[in-house]
Amino acid sequence: MTRYAMVIDTRTCIGCGDCVVACKTENKVPEGLNRDWIVEATKGTYPHLTTEFRSERCNHCSNPTCVTLCPTGASHLWKKTNIVLVDADKCTGCKACIAACPYDARLVMHPDGYIDKCTFCHHRVEQGLDPACVSSCPTRCMHFGSLDDPGSQVSQLLKTRQYKVLNPETGNEPNVYYLI
């Protein structure tokens, strides 16, 4: 299985939201919906505050519970990678995958009745390009690549920097990494 990962540097992210806009434009996401979003987490008591910006989306887990619990096989892994896609022709709109995601990343109900979600822009990945959000980031804080290739930028960053993933204890093995 090719394991694609996104590595996002929370130290250089300024929370501008360009990744959100790029995604909407690239994927023609219907009005009012988003496949990615920015979380701004401020911790501490004034004046000792720290703020972390996180560009969040589907974690394209290696062990995705949304795929396991989908009753029709509409939720599936793309071409033996960890990229989780939904086949609209198989989706009944039962919403099991929405409930199954511990990151609440699949709350995107397409107006036509099927589940819509981040695709890691697999149509661009296929052409050797980065996902739209990554390529539009003005501070270059987002990186995309294969974890199977030890020389890839994402592998190198994870080797040399401290990082975290969100709620690793869910057992889903998420593949969006945050440098801290």
Next chain:
Amino acid sequence: MVTARANDLIDPSLHIWTWEVAMYLFLGGLTAGIMVFAAIMALRRDDDATPFSSTQLALLAPIVLSLGMTTLFLDLEHKLYVFRFYTAFQIASPMSWGAWILLLIYPVSILQILSTIRRGYPVATPYVDRWSMTSALVNWCEKHRRQIALVAIPSAMALGIYTGILLSAFSARPFWNSGVLGPLFLVSGLSTAAALVALISSKKSEKELFTRIDLAIIMAEIALVGLFVVNLATGSAQQIEALGSIMGGTYTVVFWVLFVGFGLIIPLLFEMLEMRGMLKSLAMVAPVLVLLGGYTLRQVMLDAGQESSWTNYPTQYNAELLDRLETRN
């Protein structure tokens, strides 16, 4: 303070399933109970003592189940693609198991009905005997009534328990993530079916028998509710936090007063008093409360479960902090 996705279409507190699903879970459980009792009574071979449950009850199963499946269908967002449930079998998805179990239940239930249709519904006899094929089929079912009952019991149990396993399989929803949920929903389904017989049957001794059966099942259900609470209370941080929604949180009153109080304890007391010959004129109250309690259980579980989450942005976000900032500026 965490400012999150600030868009209620992306990040509301999860509320994807509403009354349609709760109603289906309730009616599915009730169907399972109906089939189990009809089968047990068929095995007892004492149709005269329990005329309703032995010969007429089975007819309700496909009717109740069809109502439930209708509400379930109403919940689907991509309705034209409903057939997709039957173009795949996903072994790890309880929902897929459920779709196929439902398909199995119908023929079993119809055979169960046919095995007692002449006795239970004499008015239907001339129609059944009009064609040689249906007549032969009913003859076959009557002859194999015992075998049909033996198939109906495990099929119905599968239906009753899967509705709970369906929810408990969502590891992302800590409130549901308890193995007790399957048995709890199954027992609740049996209890509501026993209450239904006690409510509808016109024979006094049959009503009393099912009141006694219901009494025992309610006690088992109370024990399972206790185990469920203990299970979450001794679980992970997420489960302990999720339990808060019925321990002082939003669903405390619905869970403890409406479900446990009016749905279990009060009918239990009424039934105990009835067993001692008291409150005979109020015999309707307990079964009606049990049925309402059965629905309340599904609804409160569904609501509280959906709100429980790993991420919990809404609970971390405190709008008051923002207000304070604005006034200072």
